Structures are given as structure tokens and as C-alpha cells.
Amino acid sequence: MAEALGIASSITALIEASTAVIGYLKAVKDAPKERKTLLAEISDLKDSLLKVKPLTAPLSVPPFTVPFIVPLTLTLSLTRPALADDPWLATMQTLSKPFARLTVLLNDLQKELEPASSGKKRFLWKFEKENVEDALKEIERIKSLMVVAVQRDHVALSHTIQEMLDSVDTKVDDVLESTHRNGEVTSRVETKVKEIGGQVGHIIDDVSRIQSRAQEAQDEEMLMCIITWLTDLNFKSVQAEKLSQRVGDTGRWFLELEPFKKWVDGSAASSCLWCPGNPGVGKTILASVIIDYLQFLDHEKTTLILSIFCDYQSAVTQTIPNLLCSLLKQLVQDHGLSDSITSLYKWCLRNQMRPSLDTLIKTLSQELESFCHVYIVLDALDEFTDDNQEELINTTRSLGNNIHLLVTSREIPKIRLLFKDETRLDIRAAAADINTFVMSKLSQGDIANLINGDDNLHEMILTGVAEKARGMFLLVSLHIDSLAQSTNRKILQDALKELPDNMKNAYDETMERVKHQGKHKSVLASRIFGWIVFARYPLTMLELQHALAVELGTTTLNPDNLCSKDLLGSVCGGLVVIDQTRQDGDIVRFVHYTTQEYFMSQKDSLFPQFQETIARTCLTYMLFNDLDIERQNKNTNNLIRSAWHAKYPFLHYSFEHWRYHASELPEEEIIAFLDSACDKKVVKIFHTEIGLTKMPVPLHFAVQYDLLNITKVLLNRGDDPCQCETPLLFTAINNGNLEIVKLLLNQNEIDSNTWNSGKQWTPLSYAVERKFTQIVEILLQWDKVDVNCKDSTGHTPLSYAVYSRSTQIVEMLLQLDQVDVNCKDSTERTPLSYAAERGFIQIVKMLLQLDQVDVNFKDSTGRTPLSYAAERSTQIVEMLLKLDKIDV
Numbered sequence: 001m002a003e004a005l006g007i008a009s010s011i012t013a014l015i016e017a018s019t020a021v022i023g024y025l026k027a028v029k030d031a032p033k034e035r036k037t038l039l040a041e042i043s044d045l046k047d048s049l050l051k052v053k054p055l056t057a058p059l060s061v062p063p064f065t066v067p068f069i070v071p072l073t074l075t076l077s078l079t080r081p082a083l084a085d086d087p088w089l090a091t092m093q094t095l096s097k098p099f100a101r102l103t104v105l106l107n108d109l110q111k112e113l114e115p116a117s118s119g120k121k122r123f124l125w126k127f128e129k130e131n132v133e134d135a136l137k138e139i140e141r142i143k144s145l146m147v148v149a150v151q152r153d154h155v156a157l158s159h160t161i162q163e164m165l166d167s168v169d170t171k172v173d174d175v176l177e178s179t180h181r182n183g184e185v186t187s188r189v190e191t192k193v194k195e196i197g198g199q200v201g202h203i204i205d206d207v208s209r210i211q212s213r214a215q216e217a218q219d220e221e222m223l224m225c226i227i228t229w230l231t232d233l234n235f236k237s238v239q240a241e242k243l244s245q246r247v248g249d250t251g252r253w254f255l256e257l258e259p260f261k262k263w264v265d266g267s268a269a270s271s272c273l274w275c276p277g278n279p280g281v282g283k284t285i286l287a288s289v290i291i292d293y294l295q296f297l298d299h300e301k302t303t304l305i306l307s308i309f310c311d312y313q314s315a316v317t318q319t320i321p322n323l324l325c326s327l328l329k330q331l332v333q334d335h336g337l338s339d340s341i342t343s344l345y346k347w348c349l350r351n352q353m354r355p356s357l358d359t360l361i362k363t364l365s366q367e368l369e370s371f372c373h374v375y376i377v378l379d380a381l382d383e384f385t386d387d388n389q390e391e392l393i394n395t396t397r398s399l400g401n402n403i404h405l406l407v408t409s410r411e412i413p414k415i416r417l418l419f420k421d422e423t424r425l426d427i428r429a430a431a432a433d434i435n436t437f438v439m440s441k442l443s444q445g446d447i448a449n450l451i452n453g454d455d456n457l458h459e460m461i462l463t464g465v466a467e468k469a470r471g472m473f474l475l476v477s478l479h480i481d482s483l484a485q486s487t488n489r490k491i492l493q494d495a496l497k498e499l500p501d502n503m504k505n506a507y508d509e510t511m512e513r514v515k516h517q518g519k520h521k522s523v524l525a526s527r528i529f530g531w532i533v534f535a536r537y538p539l540t541m542l543e544l545q546h547a548l549a550v551e552l553g554t555t556t557l558n559p560d561n562l563c564s565k566d567l568l569g570s571v572c573g574g575l576v577v578i579d580q581t582r583q584d585g586d587i588v589r590f591v592h593y594t595t596q597e598y599f600m601s602q603k604d605s606l607f608p609q610f611q612e613t614i615a616r617t618c619l620t621y622m623l624f625n626d627l628d629i630e631r632q633n634k635n636t637n638n639l640i641r642s643a644w645h646a647k648y649p650f651l652h653y654s655f656e657h658w659r660y661h662a663s664e665l666p667e668e669e670i671i672a673f674l675d676s677a678c679d680k681k682v683v684k685i686f687h688t689e690i691g692l693t694k695m696p697v698p699l700h701f702a703v704q705y706d707l708l709n710i711t712k713v714l715l716n717r718g719d720d721p722c723q724c725e726t727p728l729l730f731t732a733i734n735n736g737n738l739e740i741v742k743l744l745l746n747q748n749e750i751d752s753n754t755w756n757s758g759k760q761w762t763p764l765s766y767a768v769e770r771k772f773t774q775i776v777e778i779l780l781q782w783d784k785v786d787v788n789c790k791d792s793t794g795h796t797p798l799s800y801a802v803y804s805r806s807t808q809i810v811e812m813l814l815q816l817d818q819v820d821v822n823c824k825d826s827t828e829r830t831p832l833s834y835a836a837e838r839g840f841i842q843i844v845k846m847l848l849q850l851d852q853v854d855v856n857f858k859d860s861t862g863r864t865p866l867s868y869a870a871e872r873s874t875q876i877v878e879m880l881l882k883l884d885k886i887d888v
Contacts, residue, residue: 010099011049017106018046041139042106048143102142105135223337226345231325233317236333237581238309242288247440250433251282251289259425263404264294266373271404272397274419276411277427279503279594280472283408284309286427287379290406294375302372306330312383312593313538320392324360327376331367340366361395368400381409383593393418429471437473438465441480450484450492457489461496468499474592478506481574485513507575507598514573524548524563525571530607532576532590533599534614536657540585541565541578546650550617555625557648611661618658619673621650659705670710674698700724703731708739721747727754729763738774745782752784760792768800768809776809780816787819794825802831802843810843814850821853828859836876837868844869844876848883855880856887 021042254260262268277283287309294305306327310318332341344363348355355363368374376396381389396405408427409415442448442461451457461483469475479499486492500506514525527548531539539547545568549561568588569578575595579587590596599606627644644651662670678698699719702711715721721728721744729750732740744750753762764785767775776797779785788796798819801809813819822830832853835843847853858864866886869876880886 010096010103011052014099014102014106015046015049017103018042018049021106022046038136041136045102045139045143098142101138105138219337222342223332226337226341227329227332229345229349230329230332231322232582233314233322233326233329234581235307235309235326236330239288239291239307241579241581242284242309243292246285246289248436250430250436251286253430253433254286254425254427255290255293257425259423260290263406263423264297264375266404268423270422272419272422273404273406273425274415274422275406275408275425275427276416277408278472279410280474280592281427281429282433282473283427284379285473287377287406287408291377294377300372302370304331304334304368304371304374306374306376308376308378310378310380310382310384312380312596313532313587313589315385316537318384320388320395321354321357321360323392324357324364324395325355328360328364328367331364338367357395361398365399368402371402373404374400374402375404376406378405378407380593381407381415382412386414389415390418429469429473431466434466434469434471434473434476435462437476438462438469438480441476445484447480447484447486447492450486450489454489457493460493464496464499468501470501472503474594475503475506477574477591478510482506482509482513503594504598507595510573510575514571514575517571517573521571524568525573526606528568528572528576528588529599530610531614532588533596533603533607534610534661536653536660538579538582538587538589539653540582540649541568541588542585542649543653544568544588546621546648547614547617547653550620550650552616552620554620555623557621557624557626609664612664615658615661615665618654618661621648621654622658623673623676624648627651659707667710667713670707671698671713674701674710677701696725697723700726700728700731703728703737703740703744704735706735706737706740708737708743711740711743715743715747720749722749727751727756727763729754730756730761730766733763733767733770733772733775736770736772736775738772738778741775741778745778752779752782753786753789755791762786762789762791762797764797765789765791765795765800768797768806769804771804771806771809773806773808773812777812780812787813787816788823790823790825794823794827796820796823798823798831799825799834802835802840802847803838805838805840805843807840807842807846810846814846821847821850822857824857824859827861828857830854830857830859830865832865833857833859833863833868836865836880837872839869839873839876841873841875841879844879848879855883855885 022039259268259273263271263273275283275286287307291305291307297303307330308323308326328341340363344355344359378392378396381393384392393405393407397403407419439462442451442458451461465476465479465483468479482499483492483495486495500509515522517525528544531544531547545562545565546557548563548568549557549559551558551561565578565586569576575591577589577591579589581587590599603610627648675698678696678701697719699711699714699721701707702714703724724731728744729741729752732744745752753764755762756766761769762785764776764779764787767779780787787798790796795803798810798813798821800806801813814821821832824830832844832847832855835847848855855866856864864887866877866880866888869880881888
């Protein structure tokens, strides 16, 4: 390495000397033509030195970029650091003596050319012609050596250099002739290098393509991860499924109405269009038609089409945050990822949390700003949770001024008030559409065979069904299904005369038909209806199949009890459909919202004690012997759970929701289950999310499942509340169960200041963080509670209350004399500091009313509350500056 550095230094010195000489030669006045020749040679010499210098560097140099044509062995050697026995280094060392002579020559030239004193600026020509020729000859020799050094192998080069040193007077022509003799070798090397260069070029192209594909695959993987993470709701799939149910050109009439056209082109007085309609008139199918129409308009890329299909059976998952996530999901599906969405995903992943409603509104609003027009079609608002309908509409409207909102719903007074100032366009079933739908139904299935060739009967049915349907497509379907049960044309004609003209009577008639299809099928249909009515969420086909297959009191699942998918769909008289739009599997549901209402209105008479049936089914399923597998590590547990979900798809529902169905079960039956369940290893695997490492106890599950009376019974029978691995107070607070919290606080064994094993929260800190105001109030009334207890980050309950903007809880805490209002966390920050930073004006006012509050506390970075306020709130700055004790 030292030798290489020495050679490099010599070349650097030669370059500097040649540069100086060139400068002097250019400055010489009135010089003969030899000056020009010498200037050209030294300039050429400098260029050669500049080309040789990179070859002496001890760092790796990309191959095939060397400015000289060199032997392959030399080229390859340049891709590694120079070593002591490196042939290229040895070759360069043989040039050290010629470089030394060249240094002397250039120094002599420099001395002769430079002015005699600093005051003398004129450069004079002092050389004789012979002197110049000698210098030119020496320079030419050195240049030739350098050329040979990069063209010949080490041995030949060393031999040539040694010969030239032995005979300084050897003519340059001899060297050139020697070089010429090696021309063929050089030519072959050049050819080989070019071939290798071409191969490398292909390799580089291939690598670039591989890298590009890998990046595309990585981007696609990130896209799919974010789409999956955003929400399970898949309204694009719903849209496609609903549109597939459209018959012919039905709904075209709506697209040609003037109010709709104005809504589309933006010329309407309002950007919101409310489209009410009676049940069964095809509002959802029409919504899908509208979306399809908008998607195929000649839009620019600055137009976005989004959809929301509200569903009464998906109320648990269709929350406002989840619906906003679905809009983001559609945006990403159509236009790819943006930096802000990717950043949001990574931030939430790091912090193990879902985005808040405010964050979603902000992110979605920013994303929609890039579009000139955003069309949002929101179907079936009446099927969204009643208490949140107004918030959903207001939130959607707030997303931007470029929003075109179309909402369908039933005619409900509360919803009508929401749109009293908006354009209204009623949805009705056009007579032509009803006829088209009836004819489509008559052309398929058993009824098509029954009326085949009888045009008069065909026309009679068309007229009769259309008249009885009263503009409701759903009634058409029920009527055709009813008529299709006829075994001959006479029976069909009689049935046609008796068709009901309203939904209630149509459902009653359908239920009568279901009851008379045979004992086993009738019972099966009734059980299916009951599960759909009472289940906590819509069950998948697999979940329902397993639930129906359970025999109460057994310890295994008999696979012979499983009913086929086709059978389950056929015994319900057309009142149940299989929804294939969900990502988590085919969902079994009622055919329409009115069907759900029909069964709910008489659930007690139709399904007596069905809640208890579901509860016992869940309990039996969870205690199957096959599930008693020893818990191992976390990853193994995940694999076991995945395997169990595949083999026992009803297991997740059983664990999560049995308690909601068990309210009417006898207490002794529930306690017997808890005692048995806690002996089963399966419960530990399915409760890893609550941090259990040991076998749980019945008392833990009683609290976990909000079973107040059962908790009392277990405590009275002597169960130890301190035996639970997770402190029971935390479990109760996590569920927000005020009554169980009160019950536990009255147990002498319970420590009200116990820490959890994570952030070292106390129950009070945890309740404050969860914003459970009533529980906080109860805890503050408990004398034993430490209101200033710090967690692992130094935060107190007051810190959490301020940080989470829980104004009511802050007020409750500040009323306590023992609360430390200047408590500092691990970064030396106080509650006032956080309130000022976040712009919480009301909380800052409350804190400043206390004399003991220190407004000048500096944190670990030297910042005060005033410093933080200056970045966020002018009003808080003004409040602080009015204080006499403030340090500015």
C-alpha cells in the first residue's frame, strides 16, 4: 500500500510541475516555434499522467473503464486493492526512475522559465534549439514507457524498461517498433475486452431489469399490505356483485333525468343529491348502475369515483373510521400509494394502533385535494347506525369542496331533515323495468318449463305479478318463487290470483311454504333464520355449517352432521342469500333489509330461547377434546390457531361472543363451563392477546367477559382475586365495566395502586388513558389511590389527562389538593408544557388558575411552556405573557 501511495504522489508532483511549466510556456513572449512544440509535448505528457494516476489508486475501480487498452490480467487487478506482489504495482514501480528523471527535467524547465524576482512579470525564452530537442526527446521516451506500461504484461514491460535504462540513447523509434510488434496481442486484447464489455453491458441490463422487477414486486407487496391493513370492507366487490344482478338496461331512466345530469356536471345548486325510495324498489342495484355510469364517462384523470354500501348486518364493522378507510382503500386501488398514506401506515404499524378519526379525515382530505371532482355514492344510509347517520354525512361533506355526494335511503323523517336543503330525486321502479325484470324471471328455472309455449299464460303472469309488485323488485322475486312451486298450470293460475300485494303478507306466505317442505328441512331452515337473527355478526358459510353441526353436550364434532352449502341455500324459500363479496368468506344473510325487519319483529315467537341455544353451542364447541393441545411459544400458537381456524371455523366466534348469548343461562351452568375451560390448554392459546403465560382461572374469565353476577359468586365461594396473572382491576377497566371495578375495590386483597407489567401503569393512570370518566371518579374517591404515581416514562394520571385532552378528568384531578401540578416526566416536561404544545386552551386556563403552577419550568432540552406555545397558539402565548411571573 505504501509503494502504491508513493507512486501516486510522484505522479501528482509531475502533474503539478507540468501544469506550472505549461503556464510559463504560455506566458513567454516572442519565443521561437520550439516553444509551441515543447508546450504541446508537455501538455500531452500531462494528459498521459492524468490517465495513469487513477491506475495507482488502492481503491477498487470499475472494470472496463480504464482509459488505456491493457491486458485482461491488468484490468482485473484494478478491481481490488493493490497488494505488495501485485503485478501492476510492480510494473508501476519500474517507472519510478523515469519519473524521477522527468521530475528533474520539469523542475529545470520551471526554473529557467519563471521570472527572476517577484517584481519581474515578463517571461523570457532562454533555451537554445538543441536544448529543446533534448528535452523533447527525453519527454517522448518517458511517454513511450508509460504507453508500454499500460499495454504490455508485467514481465515484458519490466524487461523493456530495464533495457531502456541500460541504454538511455536508444531511439524512441525502437520502442515504437517494439510496441508495433505487440500490436496483434493488443488488438486481440482490445477485442476480448470489447466482448467482455458487451457481456457486462448485457449483464448490467439484466440486473437493471431484475432490480426493476424486484422494485415493482416490492411496491406491489407494499400496496397489498396497505390495502389489507386499511379495512376488510371491499365496496368494489360489492359494486361488481350488485351490478351483476342488474337485468337488461333497467335503471337507464334515472341517468337521463335532468337533476341527475346537473349533479354530474356540477351545475346543480347543491353538490349533494338525496335519492329516497321505498323498500324493494332497487335502490342498491340503481346505486351500482350510477357508479358504473360515472366510471365510464369521459373523465380526466382528475376525477375520482368512490362508493359506500351500508349494510344493516355489518353494523359492527361499518363504523365511520372504517368507512373512511374504505374510501382511502378505493383511492389506493385506483391511483396507487402516496407518500402520506405510506407514512400513515408505517407510523401506525410502529405504534401498534389504528389511525384516529381526525387523522383519517385529514389524510383523506389532503388526498382528495388533487382531484377536480370526487363523486361519492353512499347507498342505504337508513341501514347505517341511527345515532351516527348525521355524523357520517357531515364527515363526508367535510372532505372537500370538490365532493359530489349522492345518497340513497328509505323515506325516513330523520334522514329527510339531513337533506332538507339539498336536491331531492326520488327512486321508483319504472313500469318498463318491472316488466323487464318479470320477463327475466319467467325465462329461467322451473316456471319457464311450466309456461313454455303458452303465450297467454306468460302475459297473464307478467301483468298479474307486475300489478301485485307495486313497483318493488323484491316482491317480484318472492312472487315468482311462490308461483314456481306450482306443479301444473291450473295450480299456477290459482296461485296467481292469491298473490299478496305487500311485503308482510309475502313473507308470511313464504314462511308457510318453508314450514311445509318437510320436517327436517323446515327445522333446518328455522335454525338458519335464528342464527342469522341472533348472531353478533354475519356468519360465514363455514361458521354456520359448523354451528348447525354441533350436538350439545358432545366432546367431538361429527363430520356427518355437516350440511352442504347448496342445501343450506335451498331450504330457506329465497329469504336467505350467500354474499360472496366479503374477504373473510361467503356470508349467509337475509335477502333484504325488510326480511331482517320481518324476523326481528317476531323473533321471540319464532325463536324462543334461541340465545341459550347459541350459548350452549359455543360452550360445547370450545370444550371439544381435539382442542386440548399444550401451549408452546407465540409463533407456534399462531400456527396452531391458524390450523384450528381452518379445521374449526366456529371457534373464534365461540370464544369472542358466547358471553353475549349466555345472559339467560343458569349461573351454575356458566361456572361449570369456566371451571372446565380453565383446565383446557386451548384457552391460553386463544388468549395470548391479554398477556397470559400461565393457565387462567375462572375469576379472570368472569371479569374478562363482564359477568358481574358470576364474579360475585366466584368471590363468595373463595376464589383468590390475586391469583390472576393480569391484575383484575386492569381487566375490568379495560372493558369499562364500572360495576365490576366497584366490586373489586371492595375486596381487601386488591391493591388499588398495583402496576401492570408493561408500562407500569396504575389502575388510575390506565382509566385516565382510556378516558373512562366514571371509573376515574370512583377511583379518586378511594382513599388508597395514589394520584401522583408515575409509570415507566414518568407520566402521572394528570399528565395522561392533559395529553389526551380529557378536560373533565383534568378538572377532577385539579380539585384534589394532593395532586402535583408540576409533576415532571422522564424528559422533564410538565402538564402545562404538554397543554401549551398541543394548543389545549381550556386546559391551559385551568392550570394557570392554580398559584402553584410553575410557568417557567424547563424540560431536558431547555424549553419552557412559552416556547412550545409560540409554535402552536397565539392565544396561549398571550395568556402566558400576561402573567407577572413569566420569564421572557
